[in-house]
Amino acid sequence: MLEVSGLQSGYKRSTVLQGVDLHLESGGVLGLLGRNGVGKSTLINTLMGLVTPSAGRVTLDGRDLTGKRPDVIARAGVALVPQGRRTWAPLTVTEHLDLAARRGKGKGPWDIARVIDLLPRLGERRKHEAGQLSGGEQQMLAIGRALLTNPRLVLMDEPSDGLAPAVVDLIGEAIGGMKAEGVTLLVVEQDLHLAFAVADEIAVMDKGRIVHRSPTMEFRRDSSVAHALLGVA
Amino acid sequence: MSAPARPTTPAATAPAGGSSAVPGSRRSRGRAPLRAVPALAVLVVLALVPYFVGPDETDILSRVLIFGLFAVSLDLLVGITGLPSLGHAAYFGVGAYTAGLVAEHWTPNAPVPVLVAAGAGAVAAVLTGWLVVRSDGVFFLMLTLAIGEITSQLALQLDDVTGGSDGLFGIPTFRIGGEPLRLEGYRYWYVLAVFVITFAAVWLISRSPFGLALRGIRDNEDRMRSLGYSPFRYKYVAYVLAGAFAGIAGGLFAQFNRIVNPSDAGFALSAITLLALVLGGAGSLWGPVIGMAVVVVVRDYYGPDLGGHGPLVLGIVFVIAVYVLPRGFAGLAGLGALRGRRRGAVSAHATDPDDPGSGAVPGTSSEERPA
Numbered sequence: 001m002l003e004v005s006g007l008q009s010g011y012k013r014s015t016v017l018q019g020v021d022l023h024l025e026s027g028g029v030l031g032l033l034g035r036n037g038v039g040k041s042t043l044i045n046t047l048m049g050l051v052t053p054s055a056g057r058v059t060l061d062g063r064d065l066t067g068k069r070p071d072v073i074a075r076a077g078v079a080l081v082p083q084g085r086r087t088w089a090p091l092t093v094t095e096h097l098d099l100a101a102r103r104g105k106g107k108g109p110w111d112i113a114r115v116i117d118l119l120p121r122l123g124e125r126r127k128h129e130a131g132q133l134s135g136g137e138q139q140m141l142a143i144g145r146a147l148l149t150n151p152r153l154v155l156m157d158e159p160s161d162g163l164a165p166a167v168v169d170l171i172g173e174a175i176g177g178m179k180a181e182g183v184t185l186l187v188v189e190q191d192l193h194l195a196f197a198v199a200d201e202i203a204v205m206d207k208g209r210i211v212h213r214s215p216t217m218e219f220r221r222d223s224s225v226a227h228a229l230l231g232v233a
Numbered sequence: 234m235s236a237p238a239r240p241t242t243p244a245a246t247a248p249a250g251g252s253s254a255v256p257g258s259r260r261s262r263g264r265a266p267l268r269a270v271p272a273l274a275v276l277v278v279l280a281l282v283p284y285f286v287g288p289d290e291t292d293i294l295s296r297v298l299i300f301g302l303f304a305v306s307l308d309l310l311v312g313i314t315g316l317p318s319l320g321h322a323a324y325f326g327v328g329a330y331t332a333g334l335v336a337e338h339w340t341p342n343a344p345v346p347v348l349v350a351a352g353a354g355a356v357a358a359v360l361t362g363w364l365v366v367r368s369d370g371v372f373f374l375m376l377t378l379a380i381g382e383i384t385s386q387l388a389l390q391l392d393d394v395t396g397g398s399d400g401l402f403g404i405p406t407f408r409i410g411g412e413p414l415r416l417e418g419y420r421y422w423y424v425l426a427v428f429v430i431t432f433a434a435v436w437l438i439s440r441s442p443f444g445l446a447l448r449g450i451r452d453n454e455d456r457m458r459s460l461g462y463s464p465f466r467y468k469y470v471a472y473v474l475a476g477a478f479a480g481i482a483g484g485l486f487a488q489f490n491r492i493v494n495p496s497d498a499g500f501a502l503s504a505i506t507l508l509a510l511v512l513g514g515a516g517s518l519w520g521p522v523i524g525m526a527v528v529v530v531v532r533d534y535y536g537p538d539l540g541g542h543g544p545l546v547l548g549i550v551f552v553i554a555v556y557v558l559p560r561g562f563a564g565l566a567g568l569g570a571l572r573g574r575r576r577g578a579v580s581a582h583a584t585d586p587d588d589p590g591s592g593a594v595p596g597t598s599s600e601e602r603p604a
Contacts, residue, residue, distance in 0.1 A: 071461050145460065
């Protein structure tokens with residue numbers, strides 16, 4: 001469903017993505033690994049339109065999204081769960097969900113009731129401001145907010161970042177729940193356990209390119225790749 | 234592009250709002266009337282004030298309400314939408330001159346001048362906002378500053394219409410049904426009525442789904458884009474509304490003060506109003522009115538006794554406020570609310586077992602399915 005070819009992008013004076021080629025099948029979960037600074041977040045932000053690409057092409061189900069504005073890309077069916085959650089601290093959980101639901105209503109299976117089914121903690125915290133939530137709850141809120149736009153593709157940037165292991169498991173379950181609903185996911189992750197638990201396939205980025213891709217089972221078996229590209233055993 | 238999203242919006246907001254009331258209904262049902270009590274009490278006190286104070290004090294209170302209303306219109310931009318305008322007085326000035334001319338040449342009968350002033354403020358904001366709202370950061374500050382100064386310069390230069398540096402003077406005061414409001418108390422009540430209606434309008438806007446989107450844009454524009462919102466439209470509409478409300482305040486001012494000067498569209502007014510927002514707490518709507526009360530009382534009431542040192546006193550008040558009240562007067566009330574909410578959070582924990590999604594979900598889904 002998502003086709004990326006020769007994508008280059010970056011910031012003022014440095015090109016971070018050096019030509020990314022990526023293909024995502026509908027309904028799959030791809031875990032994207034890589035060391036710090038290899039361009040994982042830049043790739044996510046470029047796909048969302050928050051960073052403008054300098055070359056290459058991005059299409060979603062054949063529709064060209066290259067260099068489009070983030071709101072256009074969002075309406076085309078892409079949602080982002082950003083690194084660090086980026087919830088609106090002064091707004092309540094309900095207000096977050098309402099804001100997102102207004103854009104996604106009727107476009108797919110997700111409504112507020114369903115999101116709370118998937119993330120029950122949000123139901124308990126409805127009246128609370130996002131700034132008062134724990135990191136894990138904020139992450140769930142960011143996930144719920146993304147889902148309510150009824151996206152076909154969800155981009156997640158380090159969902160486990162700064163969370164306790166038990167909470168990471170909850171996030172993993174939520175990702176599983178999204179997958180079960182047929183949402184396609186691209187998950188950038190440093191936590192190998194989470195990545196292995198949720199992803200069908202693992203891709204590895206290095207120096208602004210995707211340099212390796214294999215099914216998760218294979219990747220786990222062959223530790224040489226992980227060792228060479230990630231610096232882990 | 235947003236065409237398919239549009240028709241769903243009204244239908245989508247209603248049930249979403251309805252569903253939000255479901256889980257907390259036990260609590261909010263008891264609270265909503267309680268919350269209105271302080272507002273009603275303030276309203277009653279404000280309405281009765283002229284019986285207890287002299288005409289000079291009533292005059293000052295009218296000014297507090299007029300400039301307070303202007304502060305509310307600026308708060309819609311600064312506190313709700315996150316657009317720190319340095320030239321909002323331009324729309325106050327446009328409204329004031331418009332109402333002055335309408336009252337002089339057409340009719341001083343309420344509410345015609347104020348309504349035309351609202352329209353003029355909106356039109357001015359439609360013309361300028363198109364450009365201004367596309368900019369941000371320093372460019373936004375500079376553009377709004379320029380708009381304020383240009384407006385004030387235009388008022389100075391177009392002396393055939395505006396009376397130049399003498400300003401418009403001898404503007405007829407408010408009339409209701411052909412009867413001029415001669416008593417200070419009547420004038421005050423008219424100002425109060427317009428203030429209450431306009432304040433309620435701004436409050437409803439800030440509480441509406443549209444206002445929620447504005448607050449989302451204020452806190453993180455990129456996140457709103459990522460949800461499929463186009464921030465420009467929202468900011469532009471907010472800018473135009475703020476212009477209209479500023480025009481209403483200006484329109485009141487023209488007929489109240491009976492003189493309008495080019496300086497009424499200038500930077501000084503924008504600056505003291507921003508000061509009022511800082512004092513009162515931007516984003517709360519009522520806080521800036523209190524902030525403006527401090528500013529107006531110091532400047533206009535005690536100012537003459539201070540031998541021209543009013544601005545100095547205001548400066549000192551400002552410095553103290555920044556240190557002592559980082560979120561203004563509204564922050565003080567916010568502390569109380571936070572304490573209340575903590576208590577609420579504790580009780581929510583206590584009832585955890587019967588409270589979670591399980592209880593809320595059936596009610597929510599039954600509400601949402603019809604849409």
